[in-house]
Amino acid sequence: MAATEEQQFPLPKILTYPASAPPSLIAQGAEGRLYKTTHLESGLPCALKYRPSKPYRHPILDARLTKARIAAEAKVLDRCYREGVRVPAVYALDAAAGWVMIEWVDGKPVRQGINDWLGERPEDGTPAASEDETPLVDLMKRIGEAVGNLHRTGVIHGDLTTSNMMLKPWASRPSNAGDKAKAVEGDIVLIDFGLATQSSSDEDRAVDLYVLERAFASTHPRAERLFCHVLDSYKPSYKKAPSVIIKLEDVRMRGRKKSMLG
Numbered sequence: 001m002a003a004t005e006e007q008q009f010p011l012p013k014i015l016t017y018p019a020s021a022p023p024s025l026i027a028q029g030a031e032g033r034l035y036k037t038t039h040l041e042s043g044l045p046c047a048l049k050y051r052p053s054k055p056y057r058h059p060i061l062d063a064r065l066t067k068a069r070i071a072a073e074a075k076v077l078d079r080c081y082r083e084g085v086r087v088p089a090v091y092a093l094d095a096a097a098g099w100v101m102i103e104w105v106d107g108k109p110v111r112q113g114i115n116d117w118l119g120e121r122p123e124d125g126t127p128a129a130s131e132d133e134t135p136l137v138d139l140m141k142r143i144g145e146a147v148g149n150l151h152r153t154g155v156i157h158g159d160l161t162t163s164n165m166m167l168k169p170w171a172s173r174p175s176n177a178g179d180k181a182k183a184v185e186g187d188i189v190l191i192d193f194g195l196a197t198q199s200s201s202d203e204d205r206a207v208d209l210y211v212l213e214r215a216f217a218s219t220h221p222r223a224e225r226l227f228c229h230v231l232d233s234y235k236p237s238y239k240k241a242p243s244v245i246i247k248l249e250d251v252r253m254r255g256r257k258k259s260m261l262g
C-alpha cells in the first residue's frame with residue numbers, strides 16, 4: 001500500500017501484522033473499505049471488509065452501529081453459505097473492531113462481464129443477425145437462479161445489482177468457447193450483504209427483484225430486454241417464487257406511479 005494511501009486510509013490493526021502479502025485497498029465506499037489480504041494462519045487470499053469509525057457520529061452510537069452492521073453481515077453470509085447459496089465464506093470476524101474477513105472471490109463483477117460481451121453493440125441493443133446470444137441468456141438465467149436460491153433461504157439482499165455479483169470462472173469445465181462467450185462464463189457469487197435482511201414475505205422478495213430490475217435497466221440499457229430470462233429462471237427456483245413474480249407487478253406499478261408523481 002502506498003504511503004499516501006496509508007495516511008488517508010489508516011489500516012485496521014488486523015492488517016498491520018506481518019503477512020505473506022501486503023494488503024491492498026480494492027474499494028473505498030461511503031461506509032467501508034475492502035482490502036485484499038491473506039488469512040493469517042492458512043495464507044489463503046481473502047477479502048477484509050472494514051468499517052472504520054465515523055468521527056461525526058457520537059462515539060458510543062458509532063461503536064454500537066459498526067459492531068451491529070458487521071455482525072449482521074457476517075451472520076447473513078454464514079447462513080447463506082451453510083444453506084448452499086454461493087456467497088463468500090466467512091473466515092474470521094471482529095465486530096467490535098469493525099471488520100469481517102471473507103473468502104476472496106477470483107473473477108470479475110457480472111457488470112463487467114456483460115459490458116465486455118455487449119462491446120460495441122449499438123444503443124438500441126440489437127445484436128448482429130449472425131450473433132448467437134445463448135451465452136448471455138445463460139448468464140441471465142444463472143442470475144435468476146442465484147437470486148432464487150438466496151430468497152429460498154429467507155434472505156433479502158437489499159442492494160441487488162450486477163456489481164454485487166461476481167463471476168467466478170469455472171474450474172472444472174475447461175472452456176473452448178470464444179473470447180466473447182468467456183466474458184460471461186462462470187458461477188454467480190453474490191457479494192455485499194451490508195443491507196441484507198431476513199424475510200420470507202412476497203413483498204420484500206419482489207422489492208429485491210425490482211431493485212435488480214431497475215439497476216439492470218440503468219446499468220445495461222442495451223441488454224434490458226433480456227431481463228425476462230432472469231425472471232424465467234427465478235420462477236421455478238423455489239416454491240413461493242411464482243407468487244413473488246405476481247407481486248412484482250404491483251411493485252412495478254407503485255414504482256411507475258411514484259416516478260410519475262415525481
Ligand SMILES: Nc1ncnc2c1ncn2[C@@H]1O[C@H](COP(=O)(O)OP(=O)(O)OP(=O)(O)O)[C@@H](O)[C@H]1O
Nearest residue numbers: 027029031032033034047088103104105191192194
Ligand atoms: N469476497 C470478495 N472477493 C473479491 N472481491 C470482492 C469481494 N467482496 C467485494 N469485492 C470487491 O470489492 C468491491 C466492494 O465490495 P462491497 O460491495 O462488499 O463493499 P462496499 O460497497 O464498501 O460495501 P457496503 O455497500 O456494505 O458499504 C466489490 O464491488 C467487488 O469488486
